[in-house]
Amino acid sequence: MSCLRLAILLIVAFWSVPAAAQDVSELIRQLGESDPKPAIEALAKQDDPKAKAALEALAKGLLFRRLEDGAVVIGDPDGKMFAITNAETGDVEDMLEPDKIEVIALDAAAKGLLEQAGIGGAKAAVPLDFAGAVKGLNADSFDTKRTAIDQLTALGDGRAIPVLQALADGRLFSRKSDGLIVIGDPDGNRLRLTDASTLKVVGIGDAGDLDPVFINNNLRNVVSEAVGKLGLLSPDAGQRRRAADALIGNATPDAVGLLRKAFAEERNGDVRSAMALAIASAEVAAEDKGARLAAVDVLAGSTDLRVRSLLQARLAAETDPNVRAAVQIAFDSVQRKLQVIGWAANLFQGISLGSVLLLAAIGLAITFGVMGVINMAHGEMIMLGAYTTYVTQEVFRAFIPQAYFDLYLLCAVPAGFAVAALAGIALERGVIRFLYGRALETLLATWGISLILQQLVRTVFGAPNKEVSNPSWMTGGFDLVGGFTVTWNRLVIILFCFLVLGAIALILRRTSFGLHMRAVTQNRDMAAAMGIPTARIDAMTFGLGSGVAGMAGVALSQIGNVSPNLGQIYIVDSFLVVVFGGVGSLAGTLVGAMSLGIVNKLLEPVAGAVLGKVAILVAIILFIQRRPRGLFALKGRAADA
Amino acid sequence: MHSPITLAKTLALGAGLGALMWSAAASAQAPIKVGVLHSLSGTMAISETTLKDTVLMMVDDINKKGGLLGRKVEAVVVDPASNWPLFAEKARELITKEKVSVVFGCWTSVSRKSVLPVFEELNGLLFYPVQYEGEESSKNVFYTGAAPNQQAIPAVEYLMSAEGGAAKRWVLAGTDYVYPRTTNKILEAFLKSKGVPAEDIMINYTPFGHSDWQTIVADIKKFASAGKKTAVVSTINGDANVPFYKELANAGISAKDIPVVAFSVGEEELAGIDTKNLVGHLAAWNYFQSVKNPVNDGFIKQWKTFIKSDKRVTNDPMEATYIGFKMWAQAVMQAGTADVDAVRQAMYGQKVKAPGGFNSVMNTNHHLSKPVYIGEIRPDGQFNVVWKTKGPVKADAWSKFIPESAKLTADWTYPWVCGNCEKPKFGKYE
Structure with missing residues (x-):
């Protein structure tokens, strides 16, 4: 039908005899009058595309009178509506409901006239080879x-x-x-x-x-069903397994036959159990009671979500009391296992969210926690790291052979650190050092700087998000147990986050720079008297904190957007983690991030994402009221300084 | 005898006449001002900057063709910085201080709601180019984006059809603000009217910029395992989409298993995404860059030339801006003035050949008739049209599926002259 409309449009577009047009339009309008026969006769004589289109529509019963204005229109059914072409002008007009148009009915004589005129064409041949x-x-x-x-x-x-x-x-x-x-x-x-x-x-x-x-x-x-059935006999074990897996819960009788044949020949244990499960999922509805019981037995061992809904459906349909009891037991066992898996999955997701929060907050734990600088531009350091990743990726795309592309992320980590650290040092030397001890001024100045950095990036890179692709070793995931998928990028980020945390702890505890850093933050005057270059240490510390934020940006570019607003998403969360964990304590930051992540993920399924976030904020406010210094409060003179 | 006073009078008269003529000539030369109210900084800059450029492109085009009514058209660009109250302030500034004849602007519904009282109070004219939740018709706003019956409802109907995969269970996932909430309310009512039971509908809201989708994706997976074909209808706002699709792909969910149809993901958004995770997922719009017709070819060429980059893409809100600007210009030509009230009258029935295909017509409810397309995401970030209506669909300002709004009519011509009335209110003066 759409071909018909296209033809009308095309033909009308090329048609260029305006004098005849009025005649034809007038004749077409007359098709809508009580006796269309004279108009049919006249139109059949016209060698005119609009006339042909109108007559063909008339023969098919698709020529209508529009009730609103009485115009004669061709209606092309489209779902419940009709696509409307004005037969008189050839214009496509607004679609209409069926009750807004009235079909132009034909009597036998009119139909005869149309047949005489030879309206209605042959259908295209169907290919068979x-x-x-x-x-x-x-x-x-x-x-x-x-x-x-x-x-x-x-x-x-x-x-x-x-x-x-x-x-x-x-x-x-x-x-x-x-x-x-x-x-x-x-x-x-x-x-x-x-x-x-x-x-x-x-x-x-x-x-x-x-x-x-x-x-x-x-x-x-449709294609994968056709190809999938053949996949059961594939020489590749992985493909056989996938094919069997796809048939769980929806195997047709002929697929079951194929499954049995494949199962008999299968040697691979993994593939065998997948096939057994697929067969059982079909057998569970078999006529024979024994077969049903045997199938339920196999299904009870599964932790597949599809099996659970299959058993649930069976529970409602089963009439035999023995089988029913067996199904109930199997269902309970699957349900229990799935519940445990669900909790484990929540825990993993919590740790994963916690590690993202931790990554974003470690840098802040140094600049705010150790130095006491309220750095509102912390989020923008993360953003700089993410943009460095983007630039590194583009450089790799342009200059390095495709085969090594996956390595770009490894290069982006030090690059992200360097860029953000340099920006941090410049920020400290240029602005913050003049504002030590004036918290409010620092806050306002760094807030302004964060806006400047955002707009700068927006001007240089443009407002739209930048595309950063995951290297292949961070794409996808693996199914640990039924319904619990561990994704590679999350796993890598968890590991990366602990590596960074460990490295920071080592620097603080085991290097002379770490010693100087702690000395300066604990007692600046005494440290200066001992010959430590306090100004340099300040700059280096701030650079370290910013650099770590830059590395966080590299990691975050793998799970989210790279946009000028990237930092703003994380700044509030970072401060929450540091304040909650206890200012000045790395262990506090770790525990704070992890507990926030896990509690958030445990709350989310119950309360929803929005309410969950609100609940966490309220809980933290109450907690801070009770323990203003956070989870791990520093004790002694350093804390009072 | 001439008295000096008469002489002075004549001189003064002459000078006055001269001044009058000079000022008339000047006003013929004074440009027609067009306000552009799109965020150029802050969260929404990502989407709105392009629309600002589209208006500038159209202004540039019309000036090259000799301007409007013999006058130049001048764009006045302001930056409301993604700050909703600032939108209202800047709108007031555009109308009262800059004295613009028309404003093209706003993206989010909350920014539109924020400027609405200003436009109504000062009798301004706003062209709003983004798909939205409907349930509104202001005398001072022309809505050139899609209403729900031009985007959301056809998309769901498509997924219900055999061709779209015959989905039986539905996840309505959205960002927590007015557009997703209202759209989902309409969709829920629609699904229920089609006999979908309540337990087969899962509704989920997330905060703006939500980045941790693990729980929700796991929930969707669980919900979809019930044996019935499941589809996700996403009203998730721009920025949160990337992590959402990444999580879906990493969890092993492909478009074949659970298709996601999105209402806020277009060519511009895809340009910033690694598309390999998204191939096969769907979006519903009234325009895709890949739609083939001469008007669209011209539009794409005009855009690429103006922005001086071959890589930039066109999208639906840009097309809506293009249609809106052309309609406004035609209405000004027809009315012979840029005066708001005259232009509004001339807008009704105004036709523009749209890059999306067919003629777009402005209806008396201040909304357009447009075709609906469903596109599948291609690896190159463009869309492949898998379904379309055969002709333009007229927008419903008020949804037929919400009982309280089904009664309402928006029609700004006689006898209604009303944006939300149950029946015309005739005045009687006896």
Whole structure:
């Protein structure tokens, strides 16, 4: 139908005889009058696209009178509405509900007239061979593509598998020069092209010469179902496992047959248990009571979320009391296990959030905790680190071979540290050193600097977010146990955060710089009298704190946005962690970050993300009222200084 | 005999006439001022800066073609800095101090709500170019973005259809503010009217800029494991999207298993995202850069030339700004003046050939008729249209699916002359 409309539009656009136009328009308007026959006769004689379109619509029962203004329109059904083309002018107008238009009815005589005029065309032939079906994959409508896929599957031709797989992976193209459907496999920076209908290599091409064959999610599912069943017999164990896994809870009878056959031949333990589970998930609804009981037994050992809903559904449907009891026991056991896994997952997520908070706060623990400087530009140091990551990535993309791209993140860590540390030192030397001991002025000055830095980055890099991609070793995750996925980037960040914390603790406790730093912050005058260059130590300490914030930025660029506002998201949380943990204590920062992270994640499923955050804030305010110095308060003279 | 006084009078008269003529000539030369009220700093700068550039592009274009009514058009750009109360202040400044004839501006609904009283009090004219929650029709605002029935409802209908995967369970995930809350209220009512039971709808709100999605993604996974096909309808605001999609991909959820259809993710947002995690997820808009037609080709070329970069993309709110500006200019030409009341009258029925396809028409409820597209994210950050309406859909200012708003009509012409009335209120003077 949309072809019809397109044809109308195109033809009308090229049509250029305005004098005749009025005649035809007038005739078309007369189609809407009580007796359309004279108009039909007159229009049939016209060699005019609008006349043809109107008559064809009339023959199909798609010509309407618009109730609002009486205009004669062509209505093309689109869901519950009709897409409207004004038959008199050829313009596409607003879509309408069916009750806003009235179909122009025809009597037998009028129908005869239309038939005489030869209105109504032949349908296009349906392709039936393999090559024809492959061509059909590149059709305009998804319905035709679906038909082509079904044909390919039905033909039972082995050649269909690589073609369908390529379609699902987005590797199927239509060559711009001749419309040939080809499979493109990466070959260096270019693509090796295989003719999809013969599976013969036809040459090398560039992505620019090819139009991808598009599909949608529904078709992807159709294809993967077809390919997936065949995957059970794949030589690759991982693929067999995935294929079996996909069949849990939705195996069709013929898939079960295939599963049994594959199961009998399977040697790999992992794949066997996945297949057993898939078979059991189908058997649980079997006719035979014994088979049902055996299946329930297998399912009881699973921790798959799908199995739980399967058992729950079975519990409602089961009529036999014995099986019902067994299902109940199995369901309880799965439920218990899932609950434990749920708590473990929450704990992991809490530690992961805690490590992000900790990373953001460690730098602040030094500048605010140790030096006592309220640095509102701390978040912008994080942002500088994230932008350094972006720049490093772009440099790698431009100058370093693709194979080493994944290493860019490792280079970004020292780079991020250096950039933020230099910015921090400049900030300390340029502004903060004049303001020591004047907390309010420091706060205002650094707040201003944070705004300047944001706008600076916005001017240099532009307002939109920058794309920082995860290296391949930080993408994806692994399924620890049913429904509990540990993602690599979270795991790496947890490890990285502890590394940084350990390094800071070492610097503070084991190096002379750390000793000087502690001496200066505990008693500046005495330290100066002992010959420690206090001004230099101040700058270095501030640089260290800022540099650590920069490294945090490198890590945070892997899980969030890189935008000029990046820092603002973390500044409040960082201060919360440091104040809650106890100013001046690294251990306090660690415990503070972790407990905030975990409590937040335990609250979130119960209270929701928004309320959870509010509850945490209230709890911290109450806590600070009770213990103004935080969890790990420094004791003794240093604390009173 | 001439008295010196008459002479002086004549001279004065002459001088006066001269001055009058000079000032008339000057006013013919004085530019028509156009206000641009988009954030150029702060959180929203990421999205709004582009719209400022789009207005500047249109102003530049119209001046090259000889201006409007023989006068130059001059853009007055102010920066409300993503600060909602500042929007109201700057709007007042534009209307009273700069005396602009029209303002193009605002992105978030909260900023629009903040300037609304100012425009109504001072009888200004605002063109608002972003998709929003509807349930509003002000005499002083023309809404050129989508209302829910032009974006949210068709998207959900698509996911319900066999072609879209026949989803039966729904996660409505949004950022916690007025647009997602109202949209989800409409969607919930719509889903229930389609017979979806309450336990198959999960609604979830997160704060602005939410970055830790682990729990919610795990919840979605759990919710989807019930055996029925599940889809996520996302009204998550710009910045929180990147970590959300990353978490989804890392948790092993692909668009094939659980498709996410987003209403706030467009070409501009994707330009800052590593798209490999997003391929196959969906977005619903009234315009995609990948839509093929001559008007769109011209629009894209005009934008790339103006911004002097081949890499910059076009998106739906930019198209809405383009349509709004063209309609306003046409209305000014038709009215022969830039006066707000005359232009408003000339706006109704104003047609513009839209880059999104078809003619966009301004209706008497101050909203547009536009086609609806559903696009799938491609690896290159563009969209591949997988579904579209066959013609433009007229916007409902008031949703049919919320009982209290279904009764209301917005129509600013006779006999209604009202943005939210149950029936026309006729005056009687006897």
